[in-house]
Amino acid sequence: MHRRRFLTAAVAAGLCNAPVQARQKLEPGMMAPAFSRTGFDGKPVELAAFKGKVVLLDFWASWCAPCVIAIPHFRDWQARLRGRGFQVIGISMDDSTTEAKAAAARLGVNYTIVMGDAKLALAYGGILGLPVEMLVSKDGRILSIWRGETPPALIEKAVRAALG
Amino acid sequence: MIRLPALSLMTALLFAGPAMAATDIIPASALIQPAQLAGELKAKPPTILQVGFSKLYQQAHIPGAIYAGPTNSETGLAALKAEAEKLPRDATIVIYCGCCPWNRCPNMDAAYTTLKAMGFSKLQALYIADNFGQDWVDKGYPVVMGQ
Numbered sequence: 330m331h332r333r334r335f336l337t338a339a340v341a342a343g344l345c346n347a348p349v350q351a352r353q354k355l356e357p358g359m360m361a362p363a364f365s366r367t368g369f370d371g372k373p374v375e376l377a378a379f380k381g382k383v384v385l386l387d388f389w390a391s392w393c394a395p396c397v398i399a400i401p402h403f404r405d406w407q408a409r410l411r412g413r414g415f416q417v418i419g420i421s422m423d424d425s426t427t428e429a430k431a432a433a434a435r436l437g438v439n440y441t442i443v444m445g446d447a448k449l450a451l452a453y454g455g456i457l458g459l460p461v462e463m464l465v466s467k468d469g470r471i472l473s474i475w476r477g478e479t480p481p482a483l484i485e486k487a488v489r490a491a492l493g
Numbered sequence: 494m495i496r497l498p499a500l501s502l503m504t505a506l507l508f509a510g511p512a513m514a515a516t517d518i519i520p521a522s523a524l525i526q527p528a529q530l531a532g533e534l535k536a537k538p539p540t541i542l543q544v545g546f547s548k549l550y551q552q553a554h555i556p557g558a559i560y561a562g563p564t565n566s567e568t569g570l571a572a573l574k575a576e577a578e579k580l581p582r583d584a585t586i587v588i589y590c591g592c593c594p595w596n597r598c599p600n601m602d603a604a605y606t607t608l609k610a611m612g613f614s615k616l617q618a619l620y621i622a623d624n625f626g627q628d629w630v631d632k633g634y635p636v637v638m639g640q
Binding site for chain 2: 476
């Protein structure tokens with residue numbers, strides 16, 4: 330789980346210009362790498378804009394069974410905990426944006442989703458298998474990293490603890 | 494504590510789509526373990542085909558591996574066939590994915606079945622129990638990053 334270490338927020342700020350081969354180490358306590366994407370709804374999505382909220386980053390794909398099974402949980406938490414300052418951001422590792430969007434629609438996703446790529450994945454320590462979940466604190470630090478199929482109750486407990 | 498309603502779970506599984514078959518048709522005799530393949534890389538590397546998603550390959554892959562996927566899609570299967578057509582039928586081929594746990598992989602069965610149907614007799618499947626990161630990269634086996 331908690332195995333990757335990210336360098337610094339300064340490095341993160343330069344993410345968009347980083348070479349693909351720059352695999353950053355990422356570990357709880359370090360700043361979550363900044364990113365700027367366009368959401369499936371067409372609106373810009375910047376991680377920095379969520380400062381003050383507890384953010385759950387969900388690296389997923391439409392063909393990933395454990396990922397898909399977890400989505401109803403995230404959807405539920407988004408609905409129940411949004412008012413307390415919680416936000417899920419799905420980062421699709423699908424090759425096809427069309428398929429990712431179709432899956433999100435089928436699954437009734439009610440939170441922000443963006444497309445990921447190798448550069449972003451490497452900045453987050455490498456997404457070398459799915460799913461991967463990362464919990465980000467209100468001040469933008471990585472609180473927890475879960476790689477692989479994880480009991481939702483474990484993630485929910487950490488989410489609620491972060492919300493205070 | 495919030496529990497997942499049974500209906501939501503069923504819905505998720507229903508909407509998961511047809512490409513989520515578990516890897517249950519590859520015989521144990523066709524499996525090769527990561528440590529064994531890593532050893533073979535030093536001596537006489539086989540032809541290695543990565544049949545998973547491209548963003549995984551772009552992040553990290555086994556040296557010399559050719560991207561030929563994802564084989565849970567028609568496009569990916571066509572890519573696999575195109576690469577395989579270049580190879581003699583008696584070539585030693587290792588396919589691998591590592592996108593997710595072995596029994597959840599949507600790509601390996603299709604890739605194995607396709608190559609078998611094409612007549613490849615020396616076909617092996619790299620057994621990646623959890624994912625490529627944990628079972629290959631983190632073990633310190635040879636890897637090409639970010640290409």
